[in-house]
Amino acid sequence: MAIRLGDEAPDFTADTTAGSISFHEWLGDGWGVLFSHPKDYTPVCTTELGRVAKLKPEFDKRGVKVIGLSVDPMTDHEGWIKDINETQDTTVNFPMIADPDRKVADLYDMVHPNANDTLTVRSVFVIGPDKKVKLTLTYPASTGRNFDELLRVIDSLQLTANYQVATPVDWKDGEDCIIVPAVSDEEIPAKFPKGSRTIKPYLRYTPQPNR
Numbered sequence: 001m002a003i004r005l006g007d008e009a010p011d012f013t014a015d016t017t018a019g020s021i022s023f024h025e026w027l028g029d030g031w032g033v034l035f036s037h038p039k040d041y042t043p044v045c046t047t048e049l050g051r052v053a054k055l056k057p058e059f060d061k062r063g064v065k066v067i068g069l070s071v072d073p074m075t076d077h078e079g080w081i082k083d084i085n086e087t088q089d090t091t092v093n094f095p096m097i098a099d100p101d102r103k104v105a106d107l108y109d110m111v112h113p114n115a116n117d118t119l120t121v122r123s124v125f126v127i128g129p130d131k132k133v134k135l136t137l138t139y140p141a142s143t144g145r146n147f148d149e150l151l152r153v154i155d156s157l158q159l160t161a162n163y164q165v166a167t168p169v170d171w172k173d174g175e176d177c178i179i180v181p182a183v184s185d186e187e188i189p190a191k192f193p194k195g196s197r198t199i200k201p202y203l204r205y206t207p208q209p210n211r
C-alpha cells in the first residue's frame with residue numbers, strides 16, 4: 001500500500017554499505033531521508049549520488065541522516081561507489097541499502113510496475129523525529145532530482161515543527177513566513193516577537209523565526 005504523509009515510516013533491517021542496520025534505530029531521535037535510485041552504474045543516478053555526498057554537510061547541519069537504496073546487490077554498490085567518487089569528484093559519505101530481494105522497495109512501494117516492473121522509481125521519504133513521514137516525492141528514472149529543493153523543503157518542515165509557521169510559494173531561507181491559522185491574533189506578540197503583518201485575517205506574515 002502507498003505510504004501517505006503522517007504514516008509511520010515502516011521499520012526494516014537491511015544490509016548497507018555501512019553494515020547491517022535496523023532503520024528506526026539508525027534514525028535515532030533525528031530527521032531522516034530515505035531515497036531510492038533505479039539502478040547502479042547508470043548515469044543520472046551517478047550524478048545524484050555525487051550531489052548528495054557533496055551536500056552531506058548541509059543535511060548534517062539540519063540534523064538529517066541520509067540513506068540511499070537500490071535493488072542491486074552490495075558488490076555492485078561497492079564497485080559503483082568507486083566510479084561515483086572518481087567521476088563526481090567526491091567521496092560517497094552516506095550508507096546505501098542493497099535491496100536485491102526488494103524487501104524495502106516493496107515495503108515503501110518504490111517499484112511502480114507500469115513505469116518499470118523491476119527497477120525502483122526515484123522515491124524520496126523525509127521522516128521526522130517522531131518516525132512519521134513528512135514528505136514524499138516520486139520522480140521518473142529519466143529525471144534527476146533537485147536536492148537543493150529537498151533541503152528547502154526540510155527547512156520549511158523544521159520551521160513548522162519548531163515555530164508554528166508555514167512557508168509561502170517559492171519561499172527561500174531568510175524570507176518571511178506565514179503564521180499558521182492555529183495561532184490566534186492574541187497569541188502573536190508572545191509567539192512572534194520579531195513582529196507580524198496582517199494582509200487578511202487568514203494571511204499573516206512574520207520574519208523567519210530562526211534567523
Ligand code: BEZ
Pocket residue numbers: 038039042043044045046119141142
Ligand atoms: C539513470 O540513472 O541514468 C537511469 C536509470 C534507470 C533508467 C534510466 C536512467
